[in-house]
Amino acid sequence: MSTLNAIFQWLLLFIGLYVVVAAAIWIASAMRFALSRERQTAEAFYDIPDDDLPPITVLLPAYAEERTIGAALEALRNVDYPDLEVLAIDDGSPDGTVDVVLAHLPRDPRLRLLRKEVNEGKAMAMNDAIAIARGEVIVVIDADAQIAPGALRAIAAHFVRIPRVGGVTGNPRPINLGSWLAEMQVVEFAAQVSLMRRAQVSWGRILTMSGVVSAFRRSVLADVGLFDPSMATEDIELTWRIQRRFYDVRYEPRAVVGMGVPTTLRGLIRQRLRWGRGLIQVLLRHGSILLHWRNRRHWPVMIEAIISLVWWHLLVVLIILGFALAAVDIGGYENVSPFPWGWVAAVMTIAMAQLTAGLLIDRRYDPTATDGLWPMPWYPIGYWFIVGCTTLAVTIPTLLKPRSGTNVTWKVDRSRE
Amino acid sequence: MRRPPRWKLVAWGVPAWAIVAFLWFMAIRDQPAALVIGLAAGLVALALAAGAIWAWVAHNRSLARRREAVRGGRRGAPDVPLVVATDARGRTVRIHPGAREARVVVARVEGDDKVLAPGDAP
Numbered sequence: 001m002s003t004l005n006a007i008f009q010w011l012l013l014f015i016g017l018y019v020v021v022a023a024a025i026w027i028a029s030a031m032r033f034a035l036s037r038e039r040q041t042a043e044a045f046y047d048i049p050d051d052d053l054p055p056i057t058v059l060l061p062a063y064a065e066e067r068t069i070g071a072a073l074e075a076l077r078n079v080d081y082p083d084l085e086v087l088a089i090d091d092g093s094p095d096g097t098v099d100v101v102l103a104h105l106p107r108d109p110r111l112r113l114l115r116k117e118v119n120e121g122k123a124m125a126m127n128d129a130i131a132i133a134r135g136e137v138i139v140v141i142d143a144d145a146q147i148a149p150g151a152l153r154a155i156a157a158h159f160v161r162i163p164r165v166g167g168v169t170g171n172p173r174p175i176n177l178g179s180w181l182a183e184m185q186v187v188e189f190a191a192q193v194s195l196m197r198r199a200q201v202s203w204g205r206i207l208t209m210s211g212v213v214s215a216f217r218r219s220v221l222a223d224v225g226l227f228d229p230s231m232a233t234e235d236i237e238l239t240w241r242i243q244r245r246f247y248d249v250r251y252e253p254r255a256v257v258g259m260g261v262p263t264t265l266r267g268l269i270r271q272r273l274r275w276g277r278g279l280i281q282v283l284l285r286h287g288s289i290l291l292h293w294r295n296r297r298h299w300p301v302m303i304e305a306i307i308s309l310v311w312w313h314l315l316v317v318l319i320i321l322g323f324a325l326a327a328v329d330i331g332g333y334e335n336v337s338p339f340p341w342g343w344v345a346a347v348m349t350i351a352m353a354q355l356t357a358g359l360l361i362d363r364r365y366d367p368t369a370t371d372g373l374w375p376m377p378w379y380p381i382g383y384w385f386i387v388g389c390t391t392l393a394v395t396i397p398t399l400l401k402p403r404s405g406t407n408v409t410w411k412v413d414r415s416r417e
Numbered sequence: 418m419r420r421p422p423r424w425k426l427v428a429w430g431v432p433a434w435a436i437v438a439f440l441w442f443m444a445i446r447d448q449p450a451a452l453v454i455g456l457a458a459g460l461v462a463l464a465l466a467a468g469a470i471w472a473w474v475a476h477n478r479s480l481a482r483r484r485e486a487v488r489g490g491r492r493g494a495p496d497v498p499l500v501v502a503t504d505a506r507g508r509t510v511r512i513h514p515g516a517r518e519a520r521v522v523v524a525r526v527e528g529d530d531k532v533l534a535p536g537d538a539p
Contacts (some may be wrong), residue, residue: 007422019491020458020459020462021462022464023459023462024462024465024466024467025457025469025470027463027466028463028466028467028470029466031471032470032474059503074483100519105520105521105538111520112519112520112521112522113520113521113522113536114522114523114524114533115521115522115523115524115536116482116523116524117523117524117525117526118524118525118526123505124504126504127504127505128504128524128531128533130499130501130511130523131501131510131512131533132512132516132517132533134517159494163494166496173442177421179419180429183421183426183429185513193482202470202474203470203473204473204474204477208506218499219494219495219496219497219498219499220494220495221499222495222497222498222499222500223495223497226501226505228505230505275512297477297480300473304476339441340448341443341444341447341448342444342447342448342450342454342455344440344444345440345441345444345455346438346454346458346459347456348437348440349437349441349455350455353459371423371426372426373430374423374426374427374429374430374431375426375429375430375433376430376433377430377433377434377437378429378430378433381436390516415466
């Protein structure tokens with residue numbers, strides 16, 4: 001039992017230290033991005049004459065999205081961009097997705113439809129569409145996403161101004177709010193995802209362009225290859241391939257895109273299982289980055305991803321071990337909490353400091369972001385455990401069988417969310 | 418964006434903030450040093466992180482400067498035509514004339530080929 005206690009103490013130390021160090025790095029890096037890039041980037045950077053803007057093709061891959069794709073198409077109709085093509089892709093949907101797109105065709109002359117007779121998954125659908133797309137910049141948006149009118153101009157500026165830019169990702173914001181889970185994801189996207197993306201840009205490389213909204217230079221796709229259908233998260237994998245060829249991938253917080261998030265625990269768990277599996281696949285495929293000095297700008301992102309995966313596992317182990325030890329009355333703290341009060345209070349406070357920093361920085365693009373300060377403490381209390389459990393569930397199966405050998409197909413089922 | 422009314426967010430948040438307050442109350446009562454140690458550890462970590470990031474960014478910038486001095490930097494985007502000849506399953510992709518301009522395009526699998534052909538627009 002003393003061995004278990006010793007393990008428990010070491011876990012407390014590692015979990016706590018990681019929270020302190022990671023939060024400090026993320027806050028400091030994100031602040032640097034916010035102060036040096038967001039505040040100092042002149043409006044002139046985005047002010048580009050229409051004639052100089054590259055043609056853009058927006059891909060809208062969809063499977064069984066008849067309830068959501070109409071709003072996405074409406075939002076795209078309001079986009080202010082001179083040379084735009086919208087290519088909706090129906091990947092053999094069993095519902096009325098095609099009918100919704102066909103109904104929009106006469107209303108929007110920029111809209112086209114690629115109708116796939118066979119369902120082959122999102123990555124294959126996008127690759128097929130890229131083959132007939134006309135844009136020099138390819139933007140991918142989820143079929144349940146609603147893009148802001150000025151988002152494409154903000155994205156295009158990076159491609160025009162900086163030749164080495166291979167990809168740009170935008171700023172996704174949950175829109176189907178009202179439930180506790182959705183509010184947790186508002187906090188997560190503003191305070192966690194956006195904050196980390198800002199931090200990673202400061203480090204030189206980012207973990208992923210959001211599948212919800214990402215833009216690619218067409219010639220860069222020709223250089224590095226298209227989406228890999230065998231990966232659970234084709235967006236993360238392509239992001240890493242682009243950066244390994246020394247192209248820049250940028251984050252544009254002005255490119256706001258509303259998106260649907262899972263509102264049921266079942267939907268959230270399925271999403272996180274896919275993300276966890278995808279990240280592990282990418283780490284396995286691109287692990288050699290750590291062996292090459294020339295790839296050192298990628299090291300911080302890779303090392304952080306590996307340590308955070310380990311952290312999620314150990315967090316779950318710590319919680320289970322803590323309660324198990326308390327149950328046999330060893331290592332308990334006043335028979336109420338299995339963990340030291342000071343440790344829990346410090347970890348919670350540091351996590352909330354990080355979330356607060358993220359919410360405050362993101363307030364510039366979403367004035368309601370700071371409303372997330374109210375439910376914020378639930379994020380480390382309950383949400384961490386859910387994410388930790390899904391990460392734990394997916395690791396061993398993925399390590400044993402990294403690739404399925406077949407295309408990854410759609411797992412979205414709106415009717416159940 | 419349909420945000421829940423603020424009273425609902427407050428109602429969700431109050432119990433959580435009460436838990437945080439309770440944790441600090443217990444921590445200060447049982448381990449008064451925890452507050453000082455936690456605060457000091459956070460500030461030291463933040464200072465170290467800021468220093469490390471400054472050094473890393475300076476390193477990255479010096480890389481870019483040196484590369485530009487030697488090679489002249491990357492002045493333009495790559496000029497690589499995008500040709501999709503096969504798909505991920507190894508099937509030949511055949512694109513019919515007019516598919517790049519058609520409002521509706523149909524993708525079908527014909528044997529070992531994938532065919533992208535103009536379809537009927539409404």
